[in-house]
Amino acid sequence: MRVRDVKVHFPIKRGILKRTVGQVRAVDGISLDIRAGETLSIVGESGCGKTTFGQALVRVLEPTHGSIEYFGANGQGTDIAHLGETELRPYRSDIRMIFQDPFASLNARRRVIDIIGESLRNFGVSDEREVESRVAAMLRKVGLRPEYMNRFPYAFSGGERQRIGIARALAVHPRLVVADECVSALDVSIQAQTLNLMQDLQEEFALTYVFISHDLSVVEYISDRVAVMYAGRVVELSDTEALFARPRHPYTAALLAAVPRPDPRRARTGAATRLKGEVADPANRPTGCAFHxxxxxxxxxxxxxxxxxxxxxxxxxxxHHSEKLDLKGVTANAA
Ligand SMILES: Nc1ncnc2c1ncn2[C@@H]1O[C@H](COP(=O)(O)OP(=O)(O)O)[C@@H](O)[C@H]1O
Ligand code: SF4
Ligand SMILES: [Mg+2]
Structure with missing residues (x-):
């Protein structure tokens, strides 16, 4: 994907006439490329616009401004930023989203076969036997027993439910998957299992991931590159290793300092230092550098x-001052 100057602004309406009195600039001019086969992580504190940006990429939202050029399997690029629902249809199976909350995102009154099967049916698989065999195959891929397809979501643990969410997203063979805080609600041990599974599936299905997380320790493990967001913009974009060893933006350094580091080989140990001050208000951006x-x-x-x-x-x-700053990373071999 080639993303250029994408903005998503939400109008603030007041009074009985519902006049627009301002704009929440949730995403305020993001340009970046998402490379085939990579995992690009989007990180930043809550409220910095990660979810809104992810929703624009999968076109749950239409951006207020900018272009999102998607390159299909044939190498052809199409700007999907402002396409209508009918024109978007061919791209809906290519670009999929996995949500944070495995409880809220699965319909409690539907069996697993229908939850996963629905997307297959939506994308033209009409033979019920084929739906069933593809759901069974997908469940095996995510490490669940095919017999489970007749159960309802409440019969599963949080980690298993997230596997069902992953199976649902991957059943239609997408090429690009945007995962929004997809392990944030899970226990740490289950997080690691789920991330391992996602990496195996990435290899098997040649997937490109956009991995959204407020948790930098999760990101270090899974991503090739990291984009750090603040107040609706990307403030640092870097290879993961370089970012952790030698952050170049004060906000990145502050985020890294706030990650607890139990590993004694790491340069920074002990309790996490909390990031001070309030996140910038996207309805009232500070002048100059929003982080100032x-x-x-x-x-x-x-x-x-x-x-x-x-x-x-x-x-x-x-x-402005990046070259002059000697910011501390968190890896032992920090340059
Ligand atoms: N539909 C909406 N209407 C108005 N403001 C919104 C809407 N969705 C998100 N916002 C605001 O946009 C900002 C970014 O939100 P979000 O993308 O959810 O951030 P994050 O995922 O990084 O926590 C927040 O200030 C949020 O309140
Ligand atoms: S531009 Fe200035 S305020 Fe913004 S991060 Fe750099 S040094 Fe800090
Ligand atoms: Mg979010």
Whole structure:
């Protein structure tokens, strides 16, 4: 996917006339490429626009502005940002989403075969025997017994339910999967199993993942590249290893410092330091660099002039002073 200057603004309406009095700039100008076969993680604190951006990519939402060029299996690019529902149909099976909450995202009154089978039927598999055999095959792929297809969601644990959610997303053989906080609700041990499963499936089905998480420790393990979001924009985009060893944006460094590090080989140990200050309000963006009210390195220039994304070291960074900063990473061999 080639994403260019994507914005999603929500109008704020007030009064009996419902006049628009402002805009929540949930996503406010994101440009990046999603490479075939990679896992690109999107990280940032709650409220920075991750879910909204993910929903724009899968076109649950229509962006207010910008282009989202999707390259199909034939290599042909199509801007899907502003297509209508009929025109989007051919792309709906290629681009799928996995949701955070395995409880809320599965209909409690439907059996597993119908939950997974529904997407197959929606995409033209009409023979019920074929639906059944494909649901059974998909359940095996995610490590569940095919006999379970006649059960209802309540019969499963949280981890198993998330596997059903994954099976539902993958049943129609997508190429790009956007997973929004898909392990955040699970216990740590189940998280690791689920991530392993997702990585196995990625290899088997040649999937591209956009992996959304507020949890950097999960991201380190699964992603090739990381995009750090703040106030609706990407402030740092980098290879995962480089980002953890040598963050280039003060916000990335602050996020890393807030991750608990039980591993004694890591440079930073002990309890997590909480990130200070409030997340920027997307309805009332600070002037200049949106991070300036929380940034220990902010200068007058930061308060007035907005930093553009530019290359610093191996990363792309939106910070005026990045070169001059010696920010601490969390890996032992930090450069
Ligand atoms: N439908 C909506 N209408 C108005 N504001 C919204 C809507 N959806 C999200 N927002 C706001 O957009 C911002 C980003 O939200 P979201 O994308 O959910 O962030 P994240 O997933 O990073 O927590 C938040 O301030 C949120 O309140
Ligand atoms: S531009 Fe200024 S305020 Fe923004 S992150 Fe860089 S140093 Fe901090
Ligand atoms: Mg979210």
């Amino acid at each position: 009210p929380r940034c220990p390195f902010a200068t007058d220039r930061c308060r007035s002039e907005e930093p553009e994304m530019r290359p610093v070291g191996a990363a792309m960074v939106a910070c």
